[in-house]
Amino acid sequence: MALLLRTGLVLLLSIGTAFAQPPAGSFNDAQCVACHGETSPEVHGYRLSKHGVLAQISTPGRAPGCVDCHTPQAHHPADTDAMSQTCGHCHSPRYVETLRANGVRMQEVGNMKQREALQLLTRARSQFPAAALQDVEKHYQHLQQHLRNLRLGVAHQSPDYQWWHGHPALDGDLLRIKGAYDELMRRHAADPKH
Amino acid sequence: MARYAWGVIVLTVLAIVAGYAWVDWQKGGPGDGVYSRVWQPDPAFGYWHPARFYKYDGQMSGRFEGPQCVECHEALTPGIVADWRASRHSNPKGRKPIYCDSCHGNDHARLRMPDRAVCGTCHTTQHAQFLDERRFGYPSHALAMERAVDTKHFADKPKAEVTACLQCHSVAIKCDSCHTRHRFSAGEARRPEACVTCHSGPPHPDDETYFTSAHGKRYLADGNKWDWSKPLTKGNYQTPTCAYCHMKGGKHQVADKAIWKFGLQQVNPLTSTNEVKRAQWVAVCADCHEADWSRQRLAEMDAERKRAWSRLYAAEGVLEDLRGEGLLHPAAGERPPYPLEQEGALFAREHIGYLDGQASAFYNVSPIERDYFEMWYFTNLGAYKGAAHGAPEFVRDGHATMATQLEHIQAKARTLRQQGKQPVAGPWWREGEYTSHNREHN
Secondary structure, eight states: OOOHHHHHHHHHHHHHEEEEEEEEOOOOOHHHHHHOOTHHHHHHHHSSSHHHHHHHOOOSSSSHHHHHHOSTTTTOOOOOHHHHHHHTSSSSSSHHHHHHHHHHHHHHHHHHHHHHHHHHHHHHHHHGGGGGGHHHHHHHHHHHHHHHHHHHHHHHHHHHHTTTTHHHHHHHHHHHHHHHHHHHHHHHHHHOOO | OOOHHHHHHHHHHHHHHHHHHHHHTTSHHHSOEEEEEEEEOOOOHHHHSSHOOOOOOOSSSOOOHHHHHHHHHHOOOOHHHHHHHHHHHHHHHHHSOOOOOHHHOOOGGGGOOOHHHHHHHOOOOHHHHHHHHHGGOOOOOOOOHHHHHHHHHHHSSHHHHHHHHHHHHHTTTTTTTTTTTTTTOHHHHHHHHHHTTOOOOOTOOOHHHHSSHHHHHHHHHHGGOOOOOOOTTTTTTTOOHHHHHTTTOOOOEEEEOOSSSSEEEETTTTHHHHHHHHHHHHHHTTTSSHHHHHHHHHHHHHHHOOOOOOOOHHHHHHHHHHHTTOOOSSSSGGSOOOOOOOTTTOOOOOOOOOTTTTTGGSSSOHHHHHHHHHIIIIIIIHHHHHHHHHHHHHHHHHHHHHHHHHHHHHHHHHHHHHHHOSSSGGGGGGGGGGHHHHHHHO
């Protein structure tokens, strides 16, 4: 029984390791969605974007799908110049550049929120034992998810992911990290052994 | 006595004139709206509000006729030329084609980004209907841009951050939010997906509530087979879509039947105005359902709203008590400034409830205020949309979550009371990379 369990565990771990590295090869949109999942921020955010909407309800080929921008060799490092050319099929170079630069700035504002939170978290880690940091760490994990939503919202032009699943969610994480840190400091002041 | 009355009248008239002049002056800054003097636009705003912010860079000059535009852009931007060729603009029945220059102008050095006013020169009925929506107040498509730029958090936050807002709120400015360029198809805008880029996410899960309703399930199963060129009238569609109910007959107004509106305030659903709107809803439902059955569904929604507001008012009451006892931590005067408020202001006050400005209270507030913001702005609105769109599981889950959130807020309030008056808030509330950046950059 123990051997069976151990073999199962090893098998599960090796599958996990295999998927930690994105698979190499050539893909189509259906395969992308099958692996990433309909509810993943990358697929759901894209579906909500105007491109994603048109891919669902307009004539085929009118709006870009996954591999039109990411290429069928999607897991290779992205070639941003080639991506810009895809945008240029419909949009002017100035439009593409303006929106891209805006997206970089929007993302950077998100990074500022993350760095502010990390600075406080780092201070908390140096002051308190790990067992006391559950709340702060949990909020920081949420913050990292929301920062990813923001990045994908920018990349896929999804206002819902840039905003509701992005920036205001990051604001909530940041103030909750501050609140949890506040709580730690207060308890410590009341009882330094705590 | 009459002399004093005249004095009061003259002063009142002067105050009104001065008020108008003040608001007018406020709107004269580099930004837009009543806070226009305190912010600078991001370059991307040019595409979301062209009449206000778009500046052509003049890299290309010369005057061109429509067919010449098509000839060059066929090679430069073939996608939009193909769109135009597939549109009715390129081949209107019995008329000459509407070329690029009809909307963008002939002079390449001064090209314009068309907005609804440009479309409205031909599509007069739709444009007039759209503008007429303003008389129903917020929320409406026609007032969406004002709603965005006149909020304090929009004015206060870095402009690259709030570009996210304008992508949707530009529906007040441009027609291509629904009729995507350069095909501008009516059939495309009739489909529910045309709405979901904006009508999605925690405060307005219109997409999820509709798609999980009986109406939406039927649409998802069969919608691809329907003829979307047909007008939105009785008998043309087997199940209603967003536009079928909210823009019946293709009328370009969505606010005219709104009773509960955004769901952010409690309303009296039985006023005479709302009774007129209710009758209009029943008339829409009556395309398929019995009138009595429809009235019953609307009454159920009113009951759901009443239950929601009893929970929301209970939570607001908890926060108001804490505010009165000075137990919100950090207190208003100890936070980074609320949007546009002065740091360390004499009469700094926490904002609780819609009319007090809580819609801007999702950042730089104490955690318990944010908890209420999420209960009010996310869970409450999700339950409301579930009730409105016929998705009972959203109502059930939403109310269960609101009950949990209220208990959580009450428990937190008990803890705050036990802890008593807090010392002055630590510097981490007021300093940090983003917080400091935002103090100087908006």
